[in-house]
Amino acid sequence: MSAKIDTSLPTVNARIYPRGGLDVLSRDEVARLRDASTGMHDLLRRCALAVLTSGSASDDPRAARELYPDFDIQVHQQDRGVRIDLAHAPAMAFVDGEIIHGVADLLFAVVRDLAYTAIELRADSGRDLESTDGITDAVFGLLRNARILHPTEPNLVVCWGGHSISRDEYVYTKQVGYELGLRGLDICTGCGPGAMKGPMKGATIAHAKQRQRRSRYIGITEPGIIAAESPNPIVNHLVIMPDIEKRLEAFVRLGHGIIVFPGGVGTAEEILYLLGILLREENEGLPFPLIFTGPSASAPYFEQIDKFLRLTLGEAATSRYEIVIGDPIAVAKRMAAGIRKVRENRIAHKDSFFFNWSLKVPVEFQRPFVPSHEAMATLDLHHGRKPHELAADLRRAFSGIVAGNVKEDGMRRIEAHGPFEIHGDPGMMQSLDALLRAFVEQRRMKIAGEYKPCYRVLA
Amino acid sequence: MSAKIDTSLPTVNARIYPRGGLDVLSRDEVARLRDASTGMHDLLRRCALAVLTSGSASDDPRAARELYPDFDIQVHQQDRGVRIDLAHAPAMAFVDGEIIHGVADLLFAVVRDLAYTAIELRADSGRDLESTDGITDAVFGLLRNARILHPTEPNLVVCWGGHSISRDEYVYTKQVGYELGLRGLDICTGCGPGAMKGPMKGATIAHAKQRQRRSRYIGITEPGIIAAESPNPIVNHLVIMPDIEKRLEAFVRLGHGIIVFPGGVGTAEEILYLLGILLREENEGLPFPLIFTGPSASAPYFEQIDKFLRLTLGEAATSRYEIVIGDPIAVAKRMAAGIRKVRENRIAHKDSFFFNWSLKVPVEFQRPFVPSHEAMATLDLHHGRKPHELAADLRRAFSGIVAGNVKEDGMRRIEAHGPFEIHGDPGMMQSLDALLRAFVEQRRMKIAGEYKPCYRVLA
Amino acid sequence: MSAKIDTSLPTVNARIYPRGGLDVLSRDEVARLRDASTGMHDLLRRCALAVLTSGSASDDPRAARELYPDFDIQVHQQDRGVRIDLAHAPAMAFVDGEIIHGVADLLFAVVRDLAYTAIELRADSGRDLESTDGITDAVFGLLRNARILHPTEPNLVVCWGGHSISRDEYVYTKQVGYELGLRGLDICTGCGPGAMKGPMKGATIAHAKQRQRRSRYIGITEPGIIAAESPNPIVNHLVIMPDIEKRLEAFVRLGHGIIVFPGGVGTAEEILYLLGILLREENEGLPFPLIFTGPSASAPYFEQIDKFLRLTLGEAATSRYEIVIGDPIAVAKRMAAGIRKVRENRIAHKDSFFFNWSLKVPVEFQRPFVPSHEAMATLDLHHGRKPHELAADLRRAFSGIVAGNVKEDGMRRIEAHGPFEIHGDPGMMQSLDALLRAFVEQRRMKIAGEYKPCYRVLA
């Protein structure tokens, strides 16, 4: 097709010599890295392209692949270390033929983390990757290898929220980031656009005004979404976790507090994940500042979320979060105060500042959930269960419904076997349904055509 | 008045202990500083308010004074140094009661530079402030005292242009700043909004992506405009020169190259100032990259400027600048190449990297021009004069016409004595007139009512 | 016994929280570290005491143990990491109750390296610790874990020589260190007194004069000798290798050149080790600057060594070293020139700057040699063998003879089974004998009573 001629963009071929950890490898490690990079070549290519187009206008991953159809990456061995060869790489990552330093850093991060997963966390590594402690250790290992863990003062705020939010909401996330930054707090997000970028952008300006030089803008992603949510150009520490569950665990182990901005179904799942953990008895008493916030116009969104949480998890759940509307300064002040309590608690319990060992994350939150009809049928969404168990099942229900509505796999299953059958209180299920419809109306969930529930409720 | 109730904003009282040069003073210097601050109290108050509202939405200086009517600043002596007392200061400059570090730095810069002018450059200082060398030495002294001069590699690009430009033009200045920043270049501007802010903003992102830590965003201003063009929040080195002429000299002595974005009459004056210097025989052969640039939509603006310069100063004038339209990368590449030549020239002629001693700035460019009817009548705008002499007179004509149209003093003079009488070629004067009308049409010059020339041409 | 009252010195009890690598451990690692520290408690105690008495007048390890009979060290687990408890520790390591920073660093190094060996290099670690590559990887792993490997410019000079040398010789090693330091070279030694301390001391002064801030004074030791040769107080990077052979390999992989000062039998063994490697065909062409040097009075020492090497390994062996007498400047200049060649070679062969992968160290140099009568009888010290094979056997012969003369184990074997029987050329054996006698005469080898060969030659 001749269209290709029009869309293909300027490219560059380059040889890059890694720094920062990838530069002190043994011969054996280099060989394994090269082999691993062959084994995961497509994955590597996809992730590398995402970081090489970091900051581009479009956030459509397929666009990137279509715009740079001939892009390739190879990891080569040299006696002295590794060399990364890029072919037909996006010219936007280069200046006068030299790769931009920050982009190179992100590229090294991709190779580093994919290699760690492929080599250290491979099935036959002899490592325990099934038990809750084993999985937590894997998360720790990857983060340490990524040089994210340092014994510094607690100051890391995780920000969650949608990647496609309204202009108003985006500006608000910047304002919150700015107020956090003024108070010396660093930012960690999922590293895409929207609510993942705004807080970093605001914090950048605040850190510059406060003359704070060594700020951290940590982006934690996983192979399934990095291509769709390419790291924004502010990220200066990129981590690629092996899967969604390890990414979520990384957030809650690293962050000293979490702020939730308006988002879609993904954000709702994250909220249920976190409350499912915090409401467990073992985690009672563990301080974990959690603030839901947005501009005034987003007040209804959080009212709905709040209502849903009260109805499903009970009033007790509300003790774990607070909702602040339209007040970035109040958000930042409360977060700073909350983190001071986290600090005291860590000292009192001799836990580290850089990794929240004390938080108990049960193994069912660590293992992937595959929403088959069987799995969905085993969910038990009735009042009377312990809030954290209900939260876990609600999260799974959400996950399945989303899949049934928008993910290729899920939609195919629904087509083949009919709607999921979910056992649940009608009231609870109606509340869930109302939430989903609201997301669709507010355009927080992309649906082709009219929204049609993909499940049936069995009381 | 009840209006006060509505407009007054939250304020803070604070005591601040200076850093960075103001912290190692002798007892005598402290006393002189305190005395000087009393003598220039109103000026100090005005400038301090400008930096304390740095980055606020409004750029109207009167607004600031109306919004913070009770603001006051006092410099107090303490045995160990000086203390700055702020009363009813804008709360926006503080975080939880503590002044923002960067704002404090700007505040110290205000005190430092006003004190330097009041003490070191006072009329009875015994210092030669009349000769060309004496004035240049004063400029050097103030800049060194402001810690702007360092023996580092040449990389400072001065950006000139309007403070109220179109959105398109603003975005373009950011893009140019971004491309300059990617190439390791630092930015110096007049430190207000518009074309003074855009390049810094773009460079900030590029410097972050290149992991360049010690970037310089230098803002050079003078007391007459700082209030109107409050330093944008990116500025990390603020310098307040005593007057317009010393500010212009600071630009051309510090900058290793200059980029001119679209602007109004002020920008045109700056162009004539610079060409008037560069076209002198003594400065022939001295490399000084000068690029006029803007987005495609601004092409007519530069065509008009170019036409005017050719017509008035002759074709030779065009050898000193190049016009690049709609191509930020080309602008940055040429500027980088131009600065490499500047570097070679400085080495060859053993001139310093941090101050352009070799450039000859004649004393008539250093002394203020007051546009009285007498002064305007002595201008000689005819072909046949040396280009640099003509440029000097054209700059003065410009200055006077602007004053007659928009400045209170000038307008009063015109009302009292009728239009200025300017001796000049009719063709040249028509060209000048056309340029002014174009500025008015493009809204680059603010005129109440219809534009009416304030001068008559005597051939 | 009342003697205890006289000798016991002031002590301190303290709790210490590690930094620098030991501060970011997983829960599991902390547990294993604590367990390992229990398993190797006596070893840990001995090594810890050595660093806590670093710089003390006496170098007699038993003295330290007698002076601090109640000293104990325990590694405790805390959720947040490890804690080191010291009981009855030498007060000399503390200032007003706080441990000296540098001593704490050495202490952490002891825990770090013993733990690495106990955990990562334990027999059942699944790691290949038998093959040549596997052993080299173990050396690499321990050094990287000790943060010794950095991709900086080649500048590390290994200095070998005796720990009890004459005052003249000691002053000379300082002068050589000074000249090396003036030329920006860093020092690596066995970290005890004498020739291990002098070069560091000289380099310290030179580095200070050259305003070189980040200098490395690396001490590489092993558990068997650290107690006897406690790290001198200048060492700022201490590494404890698991055994003598890995320590020797660490020297030749890390160092960009080696200087040999006068020493005893140990030094002779080191020379034979290195020549045995360098004379192999695979290592031909690999630049490795090797200089034997001492003050004028030590000329006879090197003449003897030289004569012995020529006679045993042949004239070819002399191509690998040069002898410089009484000229520290020449030594430093030649070493600097030699390292420049090493640098070029590493670049040409894409080998790393920080680890000499290209050097082939055969497995028989990596595995410990235990000098039993059987082992000694298999040595083959005849002309006609390849120089590097002969060097290997000569080194073993040396090792065995030393053991038979001065080490408890060896002396007992000789007593029980009579002298070793060594197969060798009479000429070669006489030469060896002459060398040993010279060492005794020059007091480089401590013998109780008269020297009596512990071997018989079988031609």
Place this chain on the structure above:
Amino acid sequence: MSAKIDTSLPTVNARIYPRGGLDVLSRDEVARLRDASTGMHDLLRRCALAVLTSGSASDDPRAARELYPDFDIQVHQQDRGVRIDLAHAPAMAFVDGEIIHGVADLLFAVVRDLAYTAIELRADSGRDLESTDGITDAVFGLLRNARILHPTEPNLVVCWGGHSISRDEYVYTKQVGYELGLRGLDICTGCGPGAMKGPMKGATIAHAKQRQRRSRYIGITEPGIIAAESPNPIVNHLVIMPDIEKRLEAFVRLGHGIIVFPGGVGTAEEILYLLGILLREENEGLPFPLIFTGPSASAPYFEQIDKFLRLTLGEAATSRYEIVIGDPIAVAKRMAAGIRKVRENRIAHKDSFFFNWSLKVPVEFQRPFVPSHEAMATLDLHHGRKPHELAADLRRAFSGIVAGNVKEDGMRRIEAHGPFEIHGDPGMMQSLDALLRAFVEQRRMKIAGEYKPCYRVLA
């Protein structure tokens, strides 16, 4: 003479471009610097030679001048700054043709301070150099220009004592320096050998052990003694004050405490200078730790000093100092405790940490004393006077007696006019005489032939 052939040493010609303050000069300043350097050429040459032979074995200044008879230094102007040309400079200051960084720094310090004195403090500078405040301001100005003044925590210990002391005493000064260094204290001395070098040497090792990187080893000298007491190689900040009195004032304004080691007449003068200041009523209550210390063998020395001070200045004088014998740890602990009190006092009185403004130094201690017969005759050494007045006259008496005994000028005066006539209590004068004789006996004062008093006492 052929002797020249034997003594002349290797030399180097070099061009050096200054850093650190001398690199950002105006054209005018460069011209004045060059002119000044011509005017003070011999002085510059002498001081430069002293630093270029820094650390040489011999401390005899004449030796240096004889060893490098053709040495010359010229300061040249270049548009971009100054260039220092060295001809026939001692090769020991160079490594392979490049000047040692630290030596270059000392050389720049020489040019910087001599130029400051010649330009800023010249008689016709319009500056008040006669009043007490004016002189203090000159001291402050020179020190600030030398970049010695920083707003850091108080930690500077001035060490006084003889440059030719016994081996025992020298070792003791090192031990004291070591203990000071372990406690984070920096050292300031007169920058020659002996007690001026030992404390720095000890502190260097301690700072290295404590991993303290930015240590200050300040040497304060003046043109009359720098040649005789060439800066030891540890000094990393050299200041050349214009005369003895300003040098003494620099010590007491900069230091947060003073330690006096055994010394000769010069040290005695320094003690009388300091006590003369501290005993004034205005300085009562101002904390100023002052410790006299030496090894056990030096106890008699301090007993004698103590006795003399009690007898002359009265028991009250002893409240201002304490004597510690043979206990470096106690010295360091008390000094650290004393400096903590100084810190509190500075905060309470809002005095700066970096310059002791609160200390009143009367003008008679600031102006040079020339020991003519007339001046000596006006001294009034009787009991009943205020201690500080008596201390001032005693210091002058000392100064004159020393001059009469060993200085060329003074000896000539005595020869011409007979012994000085001093009005004083016989007891006090006997005590003084006893002290002088003791100095001679202990070889702390160099006398050719037998000691013969150069004065007569008039009661």
